Amino acid sequence: MLSRIAESLFWIGRYIERSDGTARILDVHLQLLLEDPWIEENLACRSLLSVMGTEADAGADITRADVLSILAVDRHQPASIAYSLNAARENARRAREVVSTELWEVLNTTRARMPRKVAGDKVHEFFGWVRERSALAVGILESASSRDEAWSFFTLGRSIERADMTARLLATRSLTEASGPSWTTILRSVGAYEAYLRTYRGVPSARNAAEFLLLDRLFPRSILFSVMRAEQCMRDIEPRADRVGVSDQALRLLGQIRSELEFRPIADIIDELPAHMDNVQSATSAASEAIRQRYFPTNDVASWVGDST
Secondary structure (H helix, E strand, O other), rough: OOHHHHHHHHHHHHHHHHHHHHHHHHHHHHHHHHHHHOOOHHHHHHHHHHHHOOOOOOOOOOHHHHHHHHHOOOOOOOOOOOHHHHHHHHHHOOOOOOOOHHHHHHHHHHHHHOOOOOEEEHHHHHHHHHHHHHHHHHOOOOOOOOOHHHHHHHHHHHHHHHHHHHHHHHHHHHHHOOOOOOOHHHHHHHHHOHHHHHHHOOOOOOHHHHHHHHHOOOOOOOOHHHHHHHHHHHHHHHOOOOOOOOOOOOOHHHHHHHHHHHHHHHHHHHHHHHHHHHHHHHHHHHHHHHHHHHHOOOOOOOOOOOOOO
């Protein structure tokens, strides 16, 4: 497969997942800011922007409306939903010879219908629309794509981004610890509540909910599941038979973060949850850069604002 095509598929997967994950995080936290009068809005909004890789101006207070503008509809802000959906469409255009007509039409229509402003009473509806459009794009690829290199590069990008976005969601849990979103709210935001109840059969506790979103090997939005899927995609793209250790840098980075999560007691992770989630984000960023250097070496890197890569 051409490097140009592989890179476009990788970033289509990342950008679709990024728009979905950003919509889920904002839906939870903007609703919380609206409902809880005890939260200091400026501090909470600045912290949320920071977690999402964006720095706000030092002077004026940042409000819920500012966050919505910056992270949802700003077409020039790389961390925004609008930017991600547009970038997914542009990458599909560059890889048009392998992108199906159905997927192209979905991404084209989504970009065309992306609003430039969202009314205050339509915020939840807008985030639901973003999730539905992302699910539609992913569903087309999952149901009508051969499990070849094209699918592997798309799924690799999507899995790395999903691990990163779940880590960001868990990191936001500590932004307003006293009145932050409950674990039930966080589980619902990623569609995990019913799956959690079937697994643990009880009201969500901090330990069990964090364990489920971090370490569950069967739930597709857990960090461990996403990292394991990314590792499998890399092995499918280029089967290796390393006799000693692992020679691929991206596989090594993903394996290290997987081992760190699997073998560290969950209580230790919860005690230092923001730090561990920063480690996950750093590992996914470094793995993405290693993949770029190996498979797309002639192209400039596209990344989150604030990434070290």
